[in-house]
Amino acid sequence: MNRELWLMRHGKAERYDGIEDYDRPLKKRGKRSARLIGEWLASSKLLPDLVISSPARRAIGTAKIVCDALGIDQKMIHLDQRAYDEGLVRLRSILADCAPDFQRVLLVGHNPELEDLLDYLVSSALIPASNKLLPTAALARLVLPEDWSQLAKGCADLLSITHPKKLADNASDLAD
Secondary structure (H helix, E strand, O other): OOEEEEEEEOOOEOOOOOOOHHHOOEOHHHHHHHHHHHHHHHHOOOOOOEEEEOOOHHHHHHHHHHHHHHOOOHHHEEEOHHHOOOHHHHHHHHHHOOOOOOOEEEEEEOOOHHHHHHHHHEOHHHOOOOOOOOOOOOEEEEEEOOOOOOOOOOOEEEEEEEOHHHHOOOHHHHOO
């Protein structure tokens, strides 16, 4: 089995309006988008061995909804402060700490860090041109080398980027 990393940006969150960035909750649209991604993973028979989330409220909410859709106990979610606003090097350190027996890891976090990690791991020639590579609740699947601690620049292959809007039966499913 190939080792896979799944990068998922949190679902659409409420604006700052008096709320600290860390405490911003998911909007209804963000919850629906996270559920669609979780249902897609379940229907594709894709289950993570480990779920890592930023401790920010919107990321935790996204991770919980995806786990619910997959039938995974929410206790499986590992919160890691390094996934919140700490940059590419810190995200790589999270992955380096993954146990060797984990074959599929879901990392729920934020931009620009997730896009930076995607750009680092996958040759830019293989990444589709886009203003927003990982819009809210998008999921990128990457195939990685065997060692979580040896993730060199360009070492991964991009399998897919899944957008919740494309999974919805119609665009009105994701309206605010």
